[in-house]
Amino acid sequence: MISYKDLKNYIKSDFFLQADRVHLKSNKAPSISFVIICKDEERCISRCLDSIVDIASEVIVIDTGSLDGTLEIVCKYEGVNVFKYSWNDNFADARNFGITKVKSDWIFFIDADEWLLDDEYLIELLDYVGSYRLSNESTFSPKIKSDDASVTWSNGRLFKKSANIKYRGRVHEEPCLANGSMPYNVPIDISVRHDGYVSSIVRQKEKYKRNLILLEKSLIDEPDDLRWRFFLLRDKFIQCSISEVNLIKDGMMNLMDEIYNYDEDSFSIGYFRELYKYIMMIMYSQREFRDMKDLSSKYKDVLCETSDYFYYVSISEIEMFSDSYRSYISNKLDMAIAVRENVDTADNYSLSMDGYHIDEVIYLCLKQLDCNDLCEKYRVNIVNNYSNRMIVS
Template sequence: MISICIIVKNEEKLLNLCLKHLIPLNYEIVVVDTGSTDGTKDVAINYTDKVYDYPWNQDFSAARNFAISKASNDYIFMIDSDEILASCDKKELETYIQRYPDGIGRVMIISEYYRDNEKYSVKNQVSRIFSKKKYCYQGRIHEQVVPIEGEIATIYDAPIRIYHRGYDGDLETRRKKTERNISLLKKELEDKGDDPYILYQLGKSYYMQEDYFASCEVFSKALYFDLDPNLEYVQDMVESYGYALLNSQQYETAMQLLGVYDEFAVNADFLYLMGLIYMNNAMFTEAIGEFIKASQMKVYKMDGVNSYRAYYNIGVVYECLGLVDKAIKYYKKCGNYSLAVKRLNTLVYD
């Protein structure tokens, strides 16, 4: 029923763990190598006999569509080599496919990474399950699943959780990875003109490089388009723009997000961001209000924005205002969050 497809290049260190976790599903695995010079293909051959070469042509969609063409089954499960299958309810997945044969299944991608010795965990739903007769990939980079003809029938959340390792690593590692992406995205814009989704991905690439001014410039350009605030990438772009403004110390400019507050205050992530924006503009009462709102929201992407991260920042505000008892109260609500524990140790025990 299902074929798992992967495109790879020089991923011998990551591919083994990826494939190892897929084997228990007992689905066909198709691996397409786009020019590896290490032992990637040797790793792949240990798990599947369906290993193919594809000459790299600067087009991820073309490579993915080639992999799909080599699949024996009608339904495709696309995964990347820097991802590890955490869980999959196989019976339920196949039930969903039978119920929505023309639909697209989204899987939960959990990205875990460290910045400044602090762990972050962010979850997103990404389209990865579909019929090869109905859908294909489009876009040179950060490709999207699109209908071969007509429109998307149904989108459902598949019972699959995946851990993504691609955001981790030091700044130099991330810069090397995103330089290629930036080059391809710029080429896509040159060929097809300004497109908000491609601009969004370009802005995210600059953000990964910590080039926040360039990121802000690109995000700002994309946000001039008439965009649907219900689209996940639009929500993420607005939030990423806000963080890029904060990280580049453009605090007053960040206050402009108040103009889209009603459209985007639908999850804890945006409310938490607004709390940080108010906080950096010394509007402490408003900041506390946003952090409290965030703590009451059930919908979130980044771990902690509706709990310990929100409480921690309330504690910081109260501590800055000299209200130590209130600060301690909120630091204690953070559990084992290391930054809060550090402040508690200073305030209570020093």
């Protein structure tokens, strides 16, 4: 048994926790339905089901047209309800269909290529968060960990059936309240693993290609919608060729600037910061360190309190200094080579009439430039021939 004090630590939203509680404890444990939208998931459906069947009040599988062994696998599990759904290029419609089949107090959408990692206190946690007034206006976001080490903690997958939440969007769909507004996002410390976008699996299922088609359709439906414009740029970047990178970067910069100039009520900090990350990633890969710093400075008033801002400004400054330093060392190396070629072998007062002291300068330059093989040759020659050396050991 876990105390409410400990359960409170699983909720990562001070705003939610500061709201009123409508009751202290339910008379019975809340029930939970897991809903899976799937098609041709024989590779991973068993892993997903195995992770949830023991805790679920019911499992609902919405199959959108599997042709592999998915349904045969699912039917081996007791208590799993399968509904066939005619696919219409709209994930929101499929999710909303799944919601109509739920009989439990809570709904947890989990993808077939995901699996629940920790469920020990999930039911107690639902009972606890359900006692808050805002629970009927919120979605709860588990910590989704992908195999590429990325973590998403903003994807509202869990909510009360009584909240009357519905989804919108053909792809990258989002939950909405009955009045059309966005629910509060409440991160909870329940972990889910995801592997559906690992490159080999992506090639197999062509998920990104599918997403782009659906996003293009979404923009036709809602041409001014910020969400679809953001995701279209992001998904294009994920699978773009080198020749397309700059065009996508320009599109992201234009959208970022557009968001920045929105009025306060329309400003979307989430999309703004995500665009910032992708643009910085592109600029860093192209060694555009000055542009990184300039873009960060342009939006300093919005970003300066974030650790991301410090990170990107710091690495851009360090890389610029490093480039400047390497340029200085390269010039010094050229000078040292020129001096070495013209050493006065008759200068009795020189540190080395044979020029080995200048070889030490060349050695030091090569070392700073990471020319390890040539650097080692100079080191050996200096050690063998120059007893008055000061740098080389």
